[in-house]
Amino acid sequence: MGVSYISSRKKKFEDSEKKRRINFGKKVQEMRRKAGYSRNEFCNIINISYDALIRIELGQVDPNTPHLEEKIKKGLTKSYMVITI
Structure with a gap:
């Protein structure tokens, strides 16, 4: 038996959602690093x-x-002031 049309469409949708999540995660990591934040700081x-x-x-x-x-x-857009006394 072959894969049904519905199963095939569902798999394509799941794959595209996975790619979207991965791309979002990479973008967050890239922007965090460019901003100079460690993971703990962020x-x-x-x-x-x-x-x-x-x-x-x-x-x-x-x-x-x-x-x-x-x-x-x-x-990522917040700026923090360091006040020293």
């Missing part, structure tokens, strides 16, 4: 766990997770 800035950031960068998290992309963008 986790503190955007208030997520280290494990969550690892899953994002490995493409295991759906970028459509509510507020995820917005939170990451804000974290």
Whole structure:
């Protein structure tokens, strides 16, 4: 028996979703590095766990997770002032 049309379409959709998650994760990692943040620093800035950031960068998290992309963008555009006394 061959693969049904529906199974074939479902597999293509799953593959494209996987690619989208992986591309998003790579982009997050690239932008974090360009901003000069370690993973620990970035986790503190955007208030997520280290494990969550690892899953994002490995493409295991759906970028459509509510507020995820917005939170990451804000974290990458924040500027912090260091005040010394």
